[in-house]
Amino acid sequence: MICLGIEGTAHSIGVGVVKDVKGKCKVLSNLIKTYKPEKGGIHPREAANHHGLHIAALIRDSVQQAAVNISAVDLVSFSQGPGLGPCLRTVATAARALSLSLEKPLIGVNHCVAHLEIGRGTIHECTDPVLLYVSGANTQVIAFAEGKYRVFGETLDVGIGNCLDKFGRTLGLEFPCGPRIEQLSERGTLYLPLPYSIKGMDIAFSGLLTSAEEYVRKGHPVEDVCYSLQETSFAMLTEVTERAMAHTEKQEVLLGGGVASNQRLRIMVETMATARGASFFVPRKELCVDNGAMIAWLGLVMYASGVRMSLDESVINQRFRTDMVEVTWRD
Amino acid sequence: MTKNILYRGAEAEIHLATYMGRTVVQKQRVVKRYRIKELDSWLIASRTKEEAKLMTEARSYGVSVPIIYDVDLAGGIITMEYVAGQRIKDILNTMEHQTRKEICRNIGRNIARLHNHDIIHGDITTSNMILLQDRIYFIDFGLGCKNSELEAKGVDLHVLMEAFESTHSKYSSCFQDVFSGYSERYDGDASLVKLKIEDIVRRGRYR
Structure with a gap:
């Protein structure tokens, strides 16, 4: 067919x-x-x-x-x-x-x-994953349970891509801002504390976004702020994904959405999966x-x-x- | 001290151990290599400290929680009483209708006791409740905090509502039963909490 x-x-x-x-x-x-x-x-x-x-x-x-x-x-x-x-x-x-x-x-x-x-369809070993779906509008942790794909955790305000874009726009970056923030963060060295907001398996980014913008306004190096923004928000995403895996007792994690292109996020989720003895999958970029x-x-x-x-x-x-x-x- | 692993959660390992001659549970937060050290150490120490504080406080307000024997902040270890019951998550779907209703009400009454003193559990799911005889023990205050705002109480209950939807979807009345128990014991105006929960649901994506 x-x-x-x-x-x-x-x-x-x-x-x-x-x-x-x-x-x-x-x-x-x-x-x-x-x-x-x-x-x-x-x-x-x-x-x-x-x-x-x-x-x-x-x-x-x-x-x-x-x-x-x-x-x-x-x-x-x-x-x-x-x-x-x-x-x-x-x-x-x-x-x-x-x-x-x-x-x-x-x-x-x-x-x-x-x-x-599409992950299950194109990746041979991927059969029953927890999906961390990260795009501009959507940030959801999805898994199959009791006959449906259920959302175990999601953003309570903006999607992670949207959060990165909003932050990027204050720096005057071009849409989509994620790739540029990723480059800048690679040159960041100092971690600046940001709100780490997890509620059960849900997350919120707005407080973190405001604080990050505040660091920029106060004159902290943009590279450090990008680094801290990525480290904090991605750790939150990885943590809720791990929580969903523990809760559903699933042994596979799949990344999807535009932000899945981010290498740092991939490494973090893969490190989490490996430590749990679980498999990590990410479809081809396109x-x-x-x-x-x-x-x-x-x-x-x-x-x-x-x-x-x-x-x-x-x-x-x-x-x-x-x-x-x-x-x-x-x- | 001998150790054997009882459960491996997302952020901590639960060991069965012996402490001064008794069988105890040790909750050890494990180092997460996926996050940078600064963030990891801060999260482990602050969550361990906050959890121990909230558990002690919750107990003083009549909510069943394991008794704490020892706290090691740097190591991220809380040593506590071993509650040899069953997780609500594992038994709720198979219990008899009337029992389930009563358990849910009881859960609600206990959450109200916490909220009356501004204790936000932070992760109220059926995995975090243990039934022993007729008492429901609340565990895992690791994401908890003290907060008097309606928003925090609403979000706290919303987490449980979602847990029911995803894990006990066949029993759609569970949350209503929880809320009726909550309304019995909550000192403030429970209808405001209900409105707040509805507000939080609508705020979610695509509602």
């Missing part, structure tokens, strides 16, 4: 084509275009316009790169939520149009669950960030397990929570 998936929950529009090979995911193509605001954060309408502008060409190029005939596509899937309304609507409209014109079934999928399933292949793969997995979606049910949901998905494809 071959599925074409369209992702567009936030700043990226992606189209991927995947194929099922003995229950594992073979990515045939996975093209992404990212909207970059001239200043400030994402403007939802501008992002949606950006997606609308590129979507047709991306579908064409993605099918071409996959080296399949468009008629060989068996299923069309799209990111139904959570995300920015205008972006979701643009993508849903394109997916519906494609499904109708190809006369192939349509399926809407949960973006957060897709981040987890499968960590928002992408169409993960949407295609989850659509395929759901369809194969018997899930069907009518046109009426394909309405988008900006607040589509991870634990709202009935997981029909796992025991």
